[in-house]
Amino acid sequence: MDEVDRDFLDSLHPDVAVKILTCLDDPRDVVRASSVSRAWHDCVIANSICKHLCVRLFPQLSGIDCVLHTNNIQQQECSDVGCSRSAELEESKKEHRVFASLARGLTSSEVGECLSDAISASSTDNYPEEGVHNTLEPRDRIGRRASYWSSSGQSNSGVSERLTYKLISDFCVITEINVQPFQAFFQAGSPIYSAKAVRFRMGYRVLPDGKEDSEGSPYAEEQFVWTYTSKEFPMAQENIIQSFKLPEPVLCIGGIVQIELLGRVQTQEMDGLFYMCVAYVQVLGRPLAPVFSVSPLEPPGRFLLMFNSQAEFSNSPPSTQEEPCENTITPEMVQRHVRGWEQILNMLRGTLGVDVFDSEDEHDDSDDDMAEDFDT
Numbered sequence: 001m002d003e004v005d006r007d008f009l010d011s012l013h014p015d016v017a018v019k020i021l022t023c024l025d026d027p028r029d030v031v032r033a034s035s036v037s038r039a040w041h042d043c044v045i046a047n048s049i050c051k052h053l054c055v056r057l058f059p060q061l062s063g064i065d066c067v068l069h070t071n072n073i074q075q076q077e078c079s080d081v082g083c084s085r086s087a088e089l090e091e092s093k094k095e096h097r098v099f100a101s102l103a104r105g106l107t108s109s110e111v112g113e114c115l116s117d118a119i120s121a122s123s124t125d126n127y128p129e130e131g132v133h134n135t136l137e138p139r140d141r142i143g144r145r146a147s148y149w150s151s152s153g154q155s156n157s158g159v160s161e162r163l164t165y166k167l168i169s170d171f172c173v174i175t176e177i178n179v180q181p182f183q184a185f186f187q188a189g190s191p192i193y194s195a196k197a198v199r200f201r202m203g204y205r206v207l208p209d210g211k212e213d214s215e216g217s218p219y220a221e222e223q224f225v226w227t228y229t230s231k232e233f234p235m236a237q238e239n240i241i242q243s244f245k246l247p248e249p250v251l252c253i254g255g256i257v258q259i260e261l262l263g264r265v266q267t268q269e270m271d272g273l274f275y276m277c278v279a280y281v282q283v284l285g286r287p288l289a290p291v292f293s294v295s296p297l298e299p300p301g302r303f304l305l306m307f308n309s310q311a312e313f314s315n316s317p318p319s320t321q322e323e324p325c326e327n328t329i330t331p332e333m334v335q336r337h338v339r340g341w342e343q344i345l346n347m348l349r350g351t352l353g354v355d356v357f358d359s360e361d362e363h364d365d366s367d368d369d370m371a372e373d374f375d376t
Helices: 014-022 027-033 038-046 049-057 059-063 073-078 084-106 132-136 331-349 367-375
Strands: 064-069 115-121 161-167 171-181 195-205 224-229 242-253 256-264 277-287 292-297 302-307
Touching: 014 038, 014 049, 027 038, 027 049, 027 084, 038 049, 038 084, 049 059, 049 084, 059 064, 059 242, 064 084, 084 292, 084 302, 115 132, 115 277, 132 161, 132 277, 161 277, 171 195, 171 256, 171 292, 195 242, 224 242, 224 256, 256 277
Parallel strands: 064 302
Antiparallel strands: 115 161, 161 256, 171 242, 171 277, 195 224, 195 256, 292 302
């Protein structure tokens, strides 16, 4: 009976026990191990097993300078008072809770749309009608109008373009990026203005205090710090959503994604120049908000991790196939309506000799608790 009840961890050298626990590669197993006994619990916490696992999964996490518990500032300030050993133990327990929760978010199987907004394009042929904001719309036609982004024309087919987007969280795990080239159905031969290849960057934006830019402002590459750059992926000259799965999930610290379009393949018959056009962009992954957020620090690669223990990860990420609600009025819809009425008024005044499209858009139609959380 004594042999059955004996905890084998007690018979091992501490370094050997730590070595065994650090071999666990599933956060759920680490959390379960910490619930086996008091000795296992203390070993996992004292040796930061959850933190080491997170860093092993995503090496960028080694850049964490400190962790701020955003919902418990007052208690944090008071925790330094008292026995130093007791305070150290309490800090170790808090760190364990933080990284156990982070590990859960990092390894979740839930995947959804992560794009929030379009920031800028390196060039635009006709702004705002052909602006990068159009690439957030899954449809390449809205009513009788085409919806797409177009670059400016170039005589050199090697000139690249960059589309920059903001994610729904400044702390996301990205797994896949989808891009659909645009087919100009209103031009002779319906040409497809794709790129030869694409490449992706992730990072954060740095702006001077009080300065904000907009999609129509001049593009400034120095506004961004890139912490990840993918390999090049070949793109087909086809009017379909082309999926580019990243070799490994990427932790985007800062919430900015940039798509580099490399090499032009299609000229426009009207002027003989090379163009690139994109109908739709989709970024898939899982946001770590509202539980976690980050604040980049200097030098690049260092950051502050903010943890809200009272928040929960969403069990249902934003749907990748949501249809627009017919009762929802967006600024883009208002702008299109205004332009439609302006065309009608100009036609009545005899100042515009072009066809007038319908102004109406057509719609297509604690550790035990933590272990249980991992299992649900």
